[in-house]
Amino acid sequence: MTTAVNEPSAARHPHPTWPYAAHQSGQAHPATAAGLPRLLPASQKPESLRAHLARLGPVPYRNRGNRGNQGDQGDRSDRGNRSDLSAWTRSTQHADLIADLEAAGLTGRGGAAFPVHRKLAAVAKARGHKVIVANGAESEPASHKDAVLLRLAPNLVLDGLQLAAEAIGAREAHLYLHQGANPEILRALAERSAANLDRVTVTVTKAPPRFLAGQEAALVNRLSGGPALPTFTPPRVFERGVGGAPTLVQNVETLAHIALIARYGPQWFRALGTHDEPGSMLATIYHATDRPEVVEAGIGTPLSTLVKTTGAQALLVGGFHGTWLPMPLAAQRTLDNKSLSQNGAALGAGLLAALPKDRCGLAEAARITRYLAAESAGQCGPCLNGLPRMAAALTELTRPHRPSRRTREDVERWAGLVTGRGACSHPDGTARFVKSALIVFAAEIALHERGMCSATDHRPFLPLPHRMPTTEEDWT
Amino acid sequence: MNGTTAFWYASRATGIVALLLLTTVFVLGLLVTRQGRLPGLPRFAVTSLHRNISLLAVAFVAVHVLTAVLDTYVSIPLTSAVIPFSSGYERFWLGLGAISLDLMLAMIVTSLLRGRLNRTLWRAVHLLAYLSWPVALAHSIGSSRDMQQGWMLVLAVGCAVLVLLAVTWRLVSAARQLPRAARVAAMMTKHAMPGTGIKSPRERAAR
Numbered sequence: 001m002t003t004a005v006n007e008p009s010a011a012r013h014p015h016p017t018w019p020y021a022a023h024q025s026g027q028a029h030p031a032t033a034a035g036l037p038r039l040l041p042a043s044q045k046p047e048s049l050r051a052h053l054a055r056l057g058p059v060p061y062r063n064r065g066n067r068g069n070q071g072d073q074g075d076r077s078d079r080g081n082r083s084d085l086s087a088w089t090r091s092t093q094h095a096d097l098i099a100d101l102e103a104a105g106l107t108g109r110g111g112a113a114f115p116v117h118r119k120l121a122a123v124a125k126a127r128g129h130k131v132i133v134a135n136g137a138e139s140e141p142a143s144h145k146d147a148v149l150l151r152l153a154p155n156l157v158l159d160g161l162q163l164a165a166e167a168i169g170a171r172e173a174h175l176y177l178h179q180g181a182n183p184e185i186l187r188a189l190a191e192r193s194a195a196n197l198d199r200v201t202v203t204v205t206k207a208p209p210r211f212l213a214g215q216e217a218a219l220v221n222r223l224s225g226g227p228a229l230p231t232f233t234p235p236r237v238f239e240r241g242v243g244g245a246p247t248l249v250q251n252v253e254t255l256a257h258i259a260l261i262a263r264y265g266p267q268w269f270r271a272l273g274t275h276d277e278p279g280s281m282l283a284t285i286y287h288a289t290d291r292p293e294v295v296e297a298g299i300g301t302p303l304s305t306l307v308k309t310t311g312a313q314a315l316l317v318g319g320f321h322g323t324w325l326p327m328p329l330a331a332q333r334t335l336d337n338k339s340l341s342q343n344g345a346a347l348g349a350g351l352l353a354a355l356p357k358d359r360c361g362l363a364e365a366a367r368i369t370r371y372l373a374a375e376s377a378g379q380c381g382p383c384l385n386g387l388p389r390m391a392a393a394l395t396e397l398t399r400p401h402r403p404s405r406r407t408r409e410d411v412e413r414w415a416g417l418v419t420g421r422g423a424c425s426h427p428d429g430t431a432r433f434v435k436s437a438l439i440v441f442a443a444e445i446a447l448h449e450r451g452m453c454s455a456t457d458h459r460p461f462l463p464l465p466h467r468m469p470t471t472e473e474d475w476t
Numbered sequence: 477m478n479g480t481t482a483f484w485y486a487s488r489a490t491g492i493v494a495l496l497l498l499t500t501v502f503v504l505g506l507l508v509t510r511q512g513r514l515p516g517l518p519r520f521a522v523t524s525l526h527r528n529i530s531l532l533a534v535a536f537v538a539v540h541v542l543t544a545v546l547d548t549y550v551s552i553p554l555t556s557a558v559i560p561f562s563s564g565y566e567r568f569w570l571g572l573g574a575i576s577l578d579l580m581l582a583m584i585v586t587s588l589l590r591g592r593l594n595r596t597l598w599r600a601v602h603l604l605a606y607l608s609w610p611v612a613l614a615h616s617i618g619s620s621r622d623m624q625q626g627w628m629l630v631l632a633v634g635c636a637v638l639v640l641l642a643v644t645w646r647l648v649s650a651a652r653q654l655p656r657a658a659r660v661a662a663m664m665t666k667h668a669m670p671g672t673g674i675k676s677p678r679e680r681a682a683r
Contacts, residue, residue: 388663
């Protein structure tokens with residue numbers, strides 16, 4: 001069984017308005033036998049604290065007898081069991097969670113797929129005041145998996161936040177949310193606070209509606225009281241983050257997986273997924289001929305079983321910083337980075353968007369590139385100067401009867417010039433998106449040059465916010 | 477020139493070269509703050525030039541100070557090189573030299589430790605250049621008979637004019653700069669992209 005939550009076709013601002021009418025997508029997927037869904041409740045309805053505890057049991061703090069005290073004193077008794085994974089349930093040493101996460105092979109689900117245990121270990125090692133942040137900004141306009149998770153299983157995310165806070169010894173916890181976040185997560189926080197369940201108080205902050213607002217350094221700057229702008233690294237946020245303290249930033253889905261691994265152990269987690277990329281993941285899927293949905297699937301699931309290939313010409317994989325693949329090629333790949341990297345693609349934030357055959361891929365790519373250019377923070381020269389040029393040139397290519405060769409070469413050259421030259425990966429990601437669009441939609445570009453367009457439906461396909469930032473307040 | 481005056485001449489010569497180098501470093505620094513460029517050089521090369529020439533200038537300043545101390549023509553104790561107004565000879569003008577050197581040392585130390593300092597602190601200390609350079613110029617003219625006349629005076633005035641022009645350019649350039657948040661919108665407008673609701677200046681004028 002694959003968990004799927006339906007979405008009405010692309011609304012302009014999907015987050016606040018999604019009704020998330022629940023439905024089961026049936027027995028179609030091979031992952032059924034392995035026990036999905038893991039993260040989302042089978043009922044497909046927002047889960048109250050009581051239902052959550054009934055489904056999954058209490059929060060498995062490692063440091064049971066020492067509530068509210070995360071000092072290193074009273075919890076060094078069980079070191080002997082470290083190597084024995086079957087003994088993980090008996091362990092009371094909180095460092096064991098990090099070892100469990102390493103054994104589970106959990107990677108970050110925000111897009112970078114960084115090994116989770118390494119970030120936790122880096123912050124755990126630091127001294128003094130530490131901060132943990134659950135990143136639910138989901139600033140990728142077409143992605144909705146975090147919104148669905150925060151709505152249906154808010155308590156799982158908050159469990160993970162508390163457990164990770166305990167593991168690294170953080171006393172300050174933040175929840176960084178999308179502007180249009182659904183109320184369930186705030187209700188869950190209130191319920192938990194009434195039940196006195198949480199050891200660390202959680203502060204909620206809303207992210208500005210900017211594409212870069214969820215970027216790690218931008219998030220840290222916002223939570224430190226400034227605008228949500230990326231900064232140069234180093235220092236990395238695990239060295240100097242919110243208010244200068246070592247900070248652990250994890251995507252909300254990652255935290256939900258942590259809450260499950262803390263309960264069921266790494267071996268259970270590895271029952272799904274591939275050896276290199278274990279577990280399950282949430283994906284936002286746009287079908288060419290059907291409504292979009294958020295799906296939880298085992299990593300390594302064939303894409304052809306997740307995305308309906310009929311009527312689709314190309315698949316955008318990862319997000320707006322991702323890669324276009326021709327649909328026949330994408331249908332041969334599986335939902336994991338090892339497979340996708342053969343075609344230069346990556347899972348990213350888990351977006352799979354199948355562009356219908358009756359739309360113009362070139363126009364769609366140009367529209368998204370304009371959005372990405374407008375979302376540049378305007379801090380780094382290559383991004384500020386290069387992205388609007390690339391967007392303008394791509395727009396130029398969409399116009400009929402324009403000779404395309406030089407414009408194409410210009411875009412390719414600029415894409416190469418901006419790559420690796422920003423404080424964050426915005427220019428790199430945009431260049432990747434544009435370069436793959438030039439390849440996948442080459443035939444469409446040739447058509448436009450002759451004054452034609454293959455599209456019969458000229459409506460935009462993927463959702464985009466439409467207001468571009470012009471003042472500093474737009475970033476706070 | 478003989479053995480007893482060699483240090484004296486060396487000190488005077490290196491002092492003049494150091495002034496020219498420090499002037500170059502100062503102007504390059506102003507260029508770096510505005511991300512300016514030199515013809516034929518990429519931006520990072522301007523930054524590298526600023527750094528490397530500053531090291532060269534430091535070497536010349538060091539030789540200038542040491543030879544002045546070692547020289548026996550007039551007696552200047554080593555402490556007078558760093559403690560202002562402690563020298564018997566040319567108390568005021570050498571005092572200015574010591575002040576300028578102290579400020580330079582502060583900038584060098586913070587720049588070497590830049591990776592470990594926060595940027596605000598580094599920048600605050602680096603702003604001392606605006607004090608250090610004029611003081612060094614005053615020291616040069618005041619303590620050196622050479623510089624008070626002839627083509628050497630022209631050189632000193634030339635340095636001052638160059639620095640004044642560069643500072644003016646820096647201030648004007650900063651005042652003209654768009655606020656960060658408006659820069660992208662300005663670029664998008666410049667390229668007049670349809671579908672963004674952004675119009676080019678020409679399109680806007682036509683309405």
